[in-house]
Amino acid sequence: MTSREDILARLRARLNRSEANAAAARAALEATLAAKAIGPRPAIDTQKSALAGRLIEKSLAQSSTVDCVASLAEAPAAVARYLATNGLPAQAVVWPALAALDWAGVGLAIQARGAVDADRVGITGCFCAIAETGTLMLCSGPATPATVSLLPETHIALVPASRIVPAMEEAFALARAELGALPRAVNFVSGPSRTGDIEQTIVLGAHGPSRVHLLLIEGA
């Protein structure tokens, strides 16, 4: 008997599984999957400005920084300002999905690809952002590689205000509606990477970025 059969056989014996009760149990299982029941959750003001306000507040609480611009076209200039202010080079790796923005126009040397170890700045968009906890939802794909938000020390994320949802539940509903199945990697990112392992003292930049900067795009 394979280990699979052995483990399942023992579970079935312990659960008194029979042909007769298996059918009903399978129906209950499928019903649970179909129902997608939502549990108790904190009340959140779902007005557009309130969602943005909460996202900003929670992101700041997680040691992220936040800037706002009116339109997507203004994003490259805001990124350039941020890099200059923080003494970072005017070059970055960017999601291929954002390659079409006018980066060169503001003097940024941009490469649209997945990130490598040497990249110091990574620019991404996001699938959506979650107001409840100040969280970015990033979905992997050929145009949205996961490494860009992971390997560089600095992660800049463009967040369209229209893509702010109240909670994880709405984010999942959006993913089902727009993507069908989940992509290979869904990464929920809430602030810079950190560790508290040595004497419970929080240090930013453990393995991932030590800076996360949200650029909120109000008109997108």
Next chain:
Amino acid sequence: MKSRAHRFKENAAASLANPVLQANLRTAKGKFVDKRAIAIKELDDFEATREAAKDIRNRVLEHLDLWLEKFEEVACARGAKVLWAKDGEEVCRLVVEIGKQHGVKKAVKSKSMLSEEAGLNQALEAAGIRPVETDLGEYILQINDNEPPSHIIAPVVHKSLDEVADLFAKTHKTPRKTDIPALTREAREVLREHFLSAEMGISGGNFLIAETGSVALVTNEGNGRMVTTLPRVHVVITGIEKVIPTLEDLATLMRLLPRSATGQSISNYVSLLTGVKAAGESDGPEHLYFILVDSGRAGLVGSEFQDMLRCIRCGACMNHCPVYQTIGGQAYGWGYPGPMGSVLTPLYTGLENALDLPHAATLCNQCGVVCPVKIPLPDLLRRLREKQLENHLRPWFERMALKAWAWVAERPSLYALATRFGVRYLAWLAGGQKSIPLLGIAPGWTQGRDFPAPEGKTFRELYRARSR
């Protein structure tokens, strides 16, 4: 890993006598407890959320066979391979086979308690595959000659900055650094090289989601993301009890897990990993394996200990346990310390191998109150004590004493007489003092504390006098 739980009393005595450990435990205690207390207030209805989480976990356990089959079906449809392991030995064999098949020389690991259970690192080393722990705490333990962890989410909570500084200077051959950011930076640089060069990533799994065939990984450092993004092979090792039905259920559980564990509203990274690298993708593993491990879990399904399988490994029970706070985690002798460990260690390694653990509790129920999935830990500890007695695992004098006590207690007039004699004897022994420093018939009791002296009358005598 080999259990040292049978030596609990010696281990605990050593912990109590270790001043560095005692100081570190005092610092850690406040941080975990206070931060959690603040974080749970963010939920409008914490109690209802706990109840919902309990229901989610129970729903799966009631039909665990079918949920596992469902998870397997969906995960395989997305290109993952699902393997099953009866015990730790089989986990090691499977991971080594996968490593050999893909020509792996180095494996980077994100925290997996099951790999600790299985002793996977030793097996990999024996097979010529170098395992590198990448969680900062686990890395510190690994370079300190594979020291065992002392906490399930803060494995080096017992170590001081000085100890880590010495260890890094020795291992990395760098000048000794004494500030925590610099040490963290050094570990980042050392481990980054390993992330980039390893052919295989090994992770645990916080949850398996049946709806999507995904594993959910919760980390703060980002090492979980590295391990599952950069190497071309990813192996997930999890217990069979980790399945949850839907993404909505994950949302509910994620409101509780980080808050209960570290007092965070959410951990920095929550990753849902499904299937392998798609066409055109520049990153992600080409091969994804799930190893679903039994190692004693199936035996708890449908038993009086089934509630324990709801555990989501947050560590709140140990953070709030007066015994854990006093002796730290290593004294418990296996990978799982505190109340959850005192239940799991005897159940997974044999009752007879961890006789003291179910007794290493005051049954104050702090653990039960803070458990996010409402596991009645004191009840389970009490049941384990009963099992020890039923299986004749207690010393003969303890069994005789209990029998004698039961015989007397069943006879009210004899019981009254015995207690009247008892309190008067103890009052005489105290000689007018409020406590007895040495109890002749039970010297162990007064070894570390005084025995409070009775006033001279039993409760029943006082009660009768009062009602007259």
